[in-house]
Amino acid sequence: MPKRPLRALTAGVFLGLGLQGSASQTLPPGFISAFSWQMDDDLFGGFSAIELTDDGLSFVAVSDRGAFTRATILRDGNGHITDIVADPANLLRGKGEEPLEKRRNDSEGLAIATDGTAYVSFEGVARVLRYAAIDGPATNLPTPPEFARLQRNSALEALAIGPDGTLYTLPERSGEMTRPFPVWRFRNGAWDQPFALRRDGGYLPVAADFGPDSRFYLLERELHGFAGFSSRVRSFAVSDTTLSDERTELETGIGQHDNLEGLSVWQDGTGAIRLTMVSDDNFKFFQTTEIVEYSLTR
Numbered sequence: 001m002p003k004r005p006l007r008a009l010t011a012g013v014f015l016g017l018g019l020q021g022s023a024s025q026t027l028p029p030g031f032i033s034a035f036s037w038q039m040d041d042d043l044f045g046g047f048s049a050i051e052l053t054d055d056g057l058s059f060v061a062v063s064d065r066g067a068f069t070r071a072t073i074l075r076d077g078n079g080h081i082t083d084i085v086a087d088p089a090n091l092l093r094g095k096g097e098e099p100l101e102k103r104r105n106d107s108e109g110l111a112i113a114t115d116g117t118a119y120v121s122f123e124g125v126a127r128v129l130r131y132a133a134i135d136g137p138a139t140n141l142p143t144p145p146e147f148a149r150l151q152r153n154s155a156l157e158a159l160a161i162g163p164d165g166t167l168y169t170l171p172e173r174s175g176e177m178t179r180p181f182p183v184w185r186f187r188n189g190a191w192d193q194p195f196a197l198r199r200d201g202g203y204l205p206v207a208a209d210f211g212p213d214s215r216f217y218l219l220e221r222e223l224h225g226f227a228g229f230s231s232r233v234r235s236f237a238v239s240d241t242t243l244s245d246e247r248t249e250l251e252t253g254i255g256q257h258d259n260l261e262g263l264s265v266w267q268d269g270t271g272a273i274r275l276t277m278v279s280d281d282n283f284k285f286f287q288t289t290e291i292v293e294y295s296l297t298r
Contacts (some may be wrong), residue, residue: 066105109159
């Protein structure tokens, strides 16, 4: 994602040139590294979600073609990524042994509970699946009728699980430029929609996570035509009825990174909160899969 805007870029090579031209920009405070990740696997690419372990040394990533991989991160003494060793990618399963059908496999969000249960959100057919183990069969969470009215190609993009096990999800598009993004919550076996987030220009939400500080972190990005993408991360305090204490944690320049779509928030060995993000290359030769990391400078 985004698919429709990218189709409008008929000269994709120019987008690649725009991304390359960003190298002279000053990177935002807290930048650690951007690691170009490659893998000889037909299912590799299109990563839309990432979840790191608490120590930042391994992760699960999910692509928007219904595939997932587990990986180990190798780091140097400064905590910079030096290599990624990943298992072969596998397809997410439906209720049985077979992979999800192609028209129902547009997986976009990933949240993993403390007991290892994985939840995956989808935007083609808007729903959330539960996996006791991510390589096992799925069960459907209840699907409220409002999900069916979301834009088909821009539905449940972001998914996060709170400290108490509550799930939060929101669509990539709200339907109108002035309409806030509805935030949906799943707890006690039911969905409700307790609050919404304002829409700021072209920024669209693509990933969410809860940090070790129990704050709700939201990754947003905007496409600027041939120039590439800009990204933003905001965080919020969460109560039963509202998101408050909004903080802008990160804003990147246009073209500084590729299409960042996955976010994991964790605490490194120095005690700093770290943002780890993965880019979706849309399976395009002129885009890259990169793991980008920032440390918050509060």
